[in-house]
């Protein structure tokens with residue numbers, strides 16, 4: 205297919221030296237765990253700084269449990285990228301601290317250009333974002349001018365600025381169904397597994413970019429089947445960024461929010477979860493009487509680039525939040541013109557999902573809105 209690119213990632217894990225592969229060995233700068241006393245001191249300092257600076261802490265489900273708990277305790281939010289985007293826009297705080305990856309900070313800034321947006325580490329990125337450079341993506345779009353351009357939240361501001369719609373895994377199916385009902389053909393980027401899943405579920409005419417999430421791409425179907433045999437009563441919950449043979453084994457497929465909802469709703473006692481292990485904290489907190497097992501990434505054909513935990517999410521730590529709030533370091537800036545253009549597809553998604561929530565069914569898409 206024209207315009208598609210493959211991205212290789214280096215993995216300097218010390219397997220040859222006999223060490224077990226873990227996110228700590230991945231190429232991102234994963235900070236060391238603080239001592240118990242240091243952790244308590246850092247948390248207290250963050251509480252003070254958030255109040256002093258009228259700041260709100262937003263944490264993604266995949267970051268360290270300490271950050272998730274602190275966000276909730278201080279009146280901030282733990283959520284997926286869709287809810288983080290909405291919360292940051294609507295919150296009266298003057299400063300938003302985004303514990304997640306770069307595109308989440310950019311989205312917060314795009315939706316709240318008047319607020320200061322800080323991150324613990326600006327180098328926390330995402331393989332999907334890295335694998336979809338704006339210029340190459342624009343050339344891909346130019347080759348297919350008849351298609352409505354949908355991009356995943358996990359993209360740079362510049363890629364969003366080239367899109368008609370931004371979606372998250374929580375609303376992608378609804379948006380594509382509504383567009384397909386209007387006879388639109390879709391150009392999708394960057395996650396190929398999520399693109400395939402959307403195509404299968406909606407029947408959309410969907411042309412996909414060839415990106416992948418280094419975490420979800422590594423779940424292994426054969427090993428998952430073996431694990432299911434060991435836990436015959438367990439239900440399998442899978443994020444749609446996973447390979448199709450893993451999705452085929454799922455009892456429920458969906459975004460992090462959908463996985464949380466399925467775990468609460470289903471009456472099983474055991475669940476095997478194919479998404480970043482960061483979500484296990486919330487799953488276990490909300491369902492103390494249920495058991496959650498991480499889906500396997502090791503085994504036949506495994507490269508163990510992530511070991512089911514995103515190395516860039518793991519760059520977020522308490523010390524980074526303190527540093528950002530004390531010094532103003534790691535402020536997110538988005539070019540004003542790019543931000544203005546990127547706000548259009550994000551706002552379209554937020555309006556669509558708000559209408560969906562209010563009406564209970566997918567709203568129609570106004571003719572001419574979101575046209576390629």
Ligand code: SF4
Nearest residue numbers: 330331417418419514
């Ligand atoms: S878990 Fe995957 S999709 Fe999420 S930030 Fe990490 S690399 Fe990107």
